[in-house]
Amino acid sequence: MLSTFRSIALSVMQKYAEFSLEAAPSKPYPFxxxxxxxxxxxxxxxxxLERERTAPLRxxxxxxxxxxxxxxxxVFLKCIDLTTSSTANKTDFVAKLKEMKALRHKNIVEVHGVxxxxxxxxxxxAMEFMVQGSVLNVIYNKxxxxxxxxxxAMCLDIAEGLAYLHTDAKRAHGSLCTxxxxxxxxxxxxxxxxxxxxxxxxxDAYGVMEMAYRAPETLHGHLALDLTARQAADMYALGVVFLQIFSRSQPYAQIYAEHGYVRGDLRIAEAKATGGLAPFATPTTWPADVASVLTRCLATEASARPSITEVVGIVSAQFA
Structure with missing residues (x-):
């Protein structure tokens, strides 16, 4: 009797398993x-591009x-190894790809596809290949x-790209630097x-060459800032970038020379709280009206900084 019951139970379980496999076919793996x-x-x-020969970036x-x-x-290829990466990393890669693809402006590196x-x-x-590298490379090359x-012209390109992010894409950059x-x-x-x-x-990371571009309010809880505040922080970074292009040197060069990069960043972070330390002197070649607007980018108080629209206007006027 017991053996008969077991036989019936096993038969029912087998039929149920077969039914489940037929009723719920496995979904294809998205990667x-x-x-x-x-x-x-x-x-x-x-x-x-499947049959194209690729080469490591030199x-x-x-x-x-x-x-x-x-x-x-x-074209430049940003890649992920499908054989070693986790599904979570692959999913994040595709999400970032689609996010990048949606940003379309003449002063933002274009994503061609995948x-x-x-x-x-x-x-x-696959993205535009920017053969000269970063602005930092260009301005440091004597x-x-x-x-x-x-x-x-370099300043205007950067400002117009940032203007697209602030006004059209309704977002902030968050890590603008040369x-x-x-x-x-x-x-x-x-x-x-x-x-x-x-x-x-x-x-916060110290010694990675980004502290010079950080607005004072971002040094404690950047992720807690709303969009308006993060865009104001972008304007601070933009001011440092403009000054660096014209000086063709490192921001806070003397501090880094004396203290090194990690201690130098700590000194700079402390000084930013009071606004008593500038990354560069204002170039003497800047017209007074331009200097007035662009030096406001470095204001300690975020609300005192100009909008990106105002900056684009004043820089565009240099070509009139």
Whole structure:
């Protein structure tokens, strides 16, 4: 009797298992190489790069940064290894890709699309290749001659890219600095779209060359600031960037020379609370009206800083 009951129970369980498998087929893995090109959220931006030869980017230490050709032009590839990355990291990569793709402006690095490369083991976002590297590289290269007009053109490019973020995209940059602005072969400056969508951490880092661009109010709880406050913090960073372009040197150079980068950042953070320490002297070549507006970018009180619209207007006037 007991054996008969067990036999019936096992038979019922087997039938139930078979029914469950038939009724609920497994969903395809969204990062399978056969699935990726057909995904609804990726199909419209898919690029034919699977058979293109790629090469590691010569500068930098990012092993997932490569280059290849797209329609005869060199493009930059930001990659993720599908064979070693977690599903969470792959999901985040695609989310950031779509966020970057949505930002479209002549002064923001363009994302062309997405593809598989390296024998379909690697998913990549293809972007404009900015051959001259960062603004920091350009202004520190003493062999590169920059006229006053060229420097104002660089400032205007950066300001117009930031204006798009503030007014059209309704967002803040959050980490604007000369390292996060790139320059193409024609000398046009564009905000690095990767830096715009990068997640911002709540813990302050010292010695990483970013303290000079931080507004005083961001030194304690940047993530707690609302959009208006974060945009005001962008204006502070913009003021430092403009001054650095014209000085072609490091902000707070003397402090860093005396104390090193970590202690130097600590000294700068302390001094920013009082507003008694400027990263650079105001260039004597700046007209008085320009200097008046742009030096307000460094105001300790966020509400005293100019809007991006005002800055674009005053810089544009230099070409009138």
């Amino acid at each position: 399978d190489v056969e699935v990726l090109p057909t995904r609804d959220d990726l199909v419209d931006m898919w690029l034919p 500068s930098g230490t990012d092993t997932m940064a490569r280059t290849c050709k797209l329609h005869g032009d060199t 593809s598989l490369v390296v024998y379909s083991t690697t998913l990549c976002a 062999k590169t001659e920059l006229s006053t007009k060229q420097m104002w 390292m996060h602005v790139l320059v193409n072969a024609a000398g046009i400056c564009k905000l690095n779209v990767q830096a715009i969508v990068k997640a911002h951490v709540s813990v």
